[in-house]
Amino acid sequence: MSEDVAAETLDRLLAVTLLLGADMSSHLGARGLTESRAGVLHVLGQSGPTTQRTLADALDVAPRTITGLVDGLVASGHVTREPHPTDRRATLVTPTEHGAAAAADLVSGRLELAGQLFAGWWPDRLVAFNDGLDVVLDTLQSLLEEES
Amino acid sequence: MSEDVAAETLDRLLAVTLLLGADMSSHLGARGLTESRAGVLHVLGQSGPTTQRTLADALDVAPRTITGLVDGLVASGHVTREPHPTDRRATLVTPTEHGAAAAADLVSGRLELAGQLFAGWWPDRLVAFNDGLDVVLDTLQSLLEEES
DNA sequence: TATTGTTATACTCTATAACTATA
DNA sequence: TATAGTTATAGAGTATAACAATA
Numbered sequence: 058m059s060e061d062v063a064a065e066t067l068d069r070l071l072a073v074t075l076l077l078g079a080d081m082s083s084h085l086g087a088r089g090l091t092e093s094r095a096g097v098l099h100v101l102g103q104s105g106p107t108t109q110r111t112l113a114d115a116l117d118v119a120p121r122t123i124t125g126l127v128d129g130l131v132a133s134g135h136v137t138r139e140p141h142p143t144d145r146r147a148t149l150v151t152p153t154e155h156g157a158a159a160a161a162d163l164v165s166g167r168l169e170l171a172g173q174l175f176a177g178w179w180p181d182r183l184v185a186f187n188d189g190l191d192v193v194l195d196t197l198q199s200l201l202e203e204e205s
Numbered sequence: 206m207s208e209d210v211a212a213e214t215l216d217r218l219l220a221v222t223l224l225l226g227a228d229m230s231s232h233l234g235a236r237g238l239t240e241s242r243a244g245v246l247h248v249l250g251q252s253g254p255t256t257q258r259t260l261a262d263a264l265d266v267a268p269r270t271i272t273g274l275v276d277g278l279v280a281s282g283h284v285t286r287e288p289h290p291t292d293r294r295a296t297l298v299t300p301t302e303h304g305a306a307a308a309a310d311l312v313s314g315r316l317e318l319a320g321q322l323f324a325g326w327w328p329d330r331l332v333a334f335n336d337g338l339d340v341v342l343d344t345l346q347s348l349l350e351e352e353s
Numbered sequence: 354t355a356t357t358g359t360t361a362t363a364c365t366c367t368a369t370a371a372c373t374a375t376a
Numbered sequence: 377t378a379t380a381g382t383t384a385t386a387g388a389g390t391a392t393a394a395c396a397a398t399a
Contacts, residue, residue: 060320060332067319069338074222076345083352093389111355119391120358126389146357146398171215172208174344183210186337189330190217196322197224204231241366258380267368268381277365294375294380 066181070193084166088159089133092101093118095163097126098135106151108141135159218341227241232314236307241266243311245274246283246300250308254299256289283307 085095091120093116100115101107107115113123127150130136141147152160175183233243241264248263249255253261261271275298278284283304289295300308323331 059328059331060316062335063231063319063323063326064316066323066331066335066338067315069335069342070221070225073218073341073345074225076342076349077218077222080345080349080352082349083349091388108357118389121360121392122390123216124360125357126213129388133349141357144399146359148358167215168212170348171211173348174341175211175214178211178340180210181208182333182337183207183214185330185333187210187217189334189337190221192326193221193322194224194275195215197221200318200321201224201228201231204228239365256380266366269383270367272381272383273366289380292376292380296381319362 059161080170088162090135090159090163091129093122094126094130094133094135097123097130097150097155098160099163101136101150101152102157102164106139106149108147109150110147112150130156209257212231228318236310237309238283238311241270242274242281242283245271245278245298246304246308247311249284249298249300250305250312254287254297256295257298258295260298278304336344 068191082092085092090098096116097112100112104111105113109123109127110120111120112127113120116123127136127138134153136155137151139149139151141149178186230240231240238246244264245260248260252259252263257271257275258268260275261268264271275284275286278298279286282301285299285301287297287299289297326334
């Protein structure tokens with residue numbers, strides 16, 4: 058009985074991830090961004106001009122991948138490559154005005170989405186749902202640590 | 206105040222989707238499958254031998270994409286291409302024993318994951334969480350319809 | 354010797370257009 | 377004429393290995 062409900066819940070959770078992903082990437086596409094490139098922009102928005110090596114570590118991705126992502130962001134005018142002031146090996150990736158505006162748009166878009174999703178919820182329900190997500194998050198983290 | 210909680214909740218939901226995706230694909234990778242190829246196998250498990258055209262419609266993907274996915278599944282021994290008995294244009298994609306076993310494994314793996322995630326939850330909490338997900342699902346569907 | 358970022362290469366997924374064989 | 381599946385081509389993301397320049 059409870060197992061059926063658990064399976065249903067997982068199904069719903071998976072369906073939510075699908076739709077959430079679709080919604081996010083439709084917003085990104087409208088701004089000429091992809092998910093990975095938006096991730097780079099997001100890190101830049103929080104840390105300011107950043108080394109590609111730092112970006113690779115922050116996004117847990119190979120340095121070569123950052124090269125490609127930054128190539129794309131430079132081509133679309135979201136970002137520039139500047140020489141590092143003290144380390145001549147490194148380059149600093151810096152958002153342009155256009156890129157900073159896009160990053161700000163994404164943040165406000167996420168706030169708007171949060172509002173749309175949870176607007177009609179009375180506080181207790183929202184808090185309970187949030188707690189539930191927290192438990193799921195912890196469990197998933199433990200599971201992933203076990204596997205690795 | 207409530208807006209902050211909403212934003213936090215969305216953040217947690219996004220974090221859950223990330224970890225869930227990581228967990229799923231680690232299981233898939235262990236079986237030599239990718240997400241899309243597992244989707245093909247899943248459809249085959251439910252419908253039996255299937256035309257590539259039908260697969261493309263079921264997965265909402267271009268026919269050319271199915272060609273690639275089936276190529277991969279044939280190479281990994283999960284699937285065979287058989288001539289269609291009456292329509293010589295079409296090919297029937299059929300799971301091998303290995304493919305059928307992998308599909309069954311994925312189903313039981315998902316049940317196991319559901320158990321691990323929600324095992325310790327008392328029924329009321331699980332039902333409430335499930336209802337919350339349902340609301341989120343409905344809202345997301347309306348949002349996506351608006352956009353398109 | 355270690356690190357930064359590159360080129361080279363390869364694999365997966367997706368998509369469009371043009372084409373062949375068949376219905 | 378329409379359909380099934382293909383080749384051709386392209387772009388996105390990821391990954392490994394080898395390498396140049398610099399620390």
